[in-house]
Amino acid sequence: MDGTEKPRRITMTPAARxxxxxxxxLFYERGIHAVGVDLIAAEAGVTKKTLYDRFGSKEQIVVEYLAHRDERWRAFLAERLDAAPPEPVARVLAVFGASRAWSSENSPKGCSMVNAHAEISDPAHPAHAIITGQKRWMLGLFTRLAGGVAPEGAERLARSLMLLHEGALVAHGLNVFPDPFTHAREEAHALLTAGRGGRA
Known part of the structure; x- marks a missing residue:
């Protein structure tokens, strides 16, 4: 897999769910490599055979784990963007607010994609495309949103916003300093309103 193909997904049965x-x-709390199929089966109350019958391999369980997290995040973010004011700057800043809320509720140890990439850096791994695909999707989202603020410089602005966003994710996971998302949002606001007289 070259990172552009979508990995295979399975149909979920009650046992698979x-x-x-x-x-x-388990993967989020302990790490992907540290968790074996035996432990997953025991925690889920299913047999190891059932796991292999449903998923085929541990790799496929990892694919489903990351893909499900990604789907949940995109739906969560879409709800908040739908509820955001229509003004372009406000829509960009809503992404930072959504990430703050999501991380508080779902990701106390940082971004699951960043954490997974520390363990899965091989592009041939079927989950690698999910990890990089989410980040490319986020950059595309920032580029579209930045186009409403600065149509001529959307790509450059989006990259700067992405760096602020990803830095906040990492700082949150490492607990480097309090509330990195609010800090990143404030920096993003300054960047977005530069040259506009500070108007939001």
Whole structure:
């Protein structure tokens, strides 16, 4: 897989869903390499055979874990963007607010994609495309939103916004300083309103 193809997904049965819930919690809390299929099966109350029958491999469980997190995040963000004021700057800043809320509720140890990439850096791994795909999607989102603020410089502005956003994710996960998302949002606001007399 070259990072552009979509990985195979499976149809979820009740047993597979229970296993995925257990895998999500274990992978996020302990790390992907540290968690074996035996532990997932035990936590989910299913047999190891059932896991392999449903998923085929641990790699596929990882794919489902990350893909499910990604789907949940995109839906969460879409709700907040739908509720945001229509003004272009406000819509960009809504992304930072959404990330702050999501991280508080779902990601106390930082971004699951960043954490997973520390363990899965091989582009041939089927989950690699999900990790990089989410970040490319975020950059595309920032580029579209930045186009409403600075049509001629949207790409450059989006990259700066992405750096602020990803830096906040990492700082949050490492607990480097309090409330990095608010700091990143304030820096983004300054960047977005530069040359506009500070108008939001």
């Amino acid at each position: 229970r296993a995925l819930v257990a895998a999500e919690r």
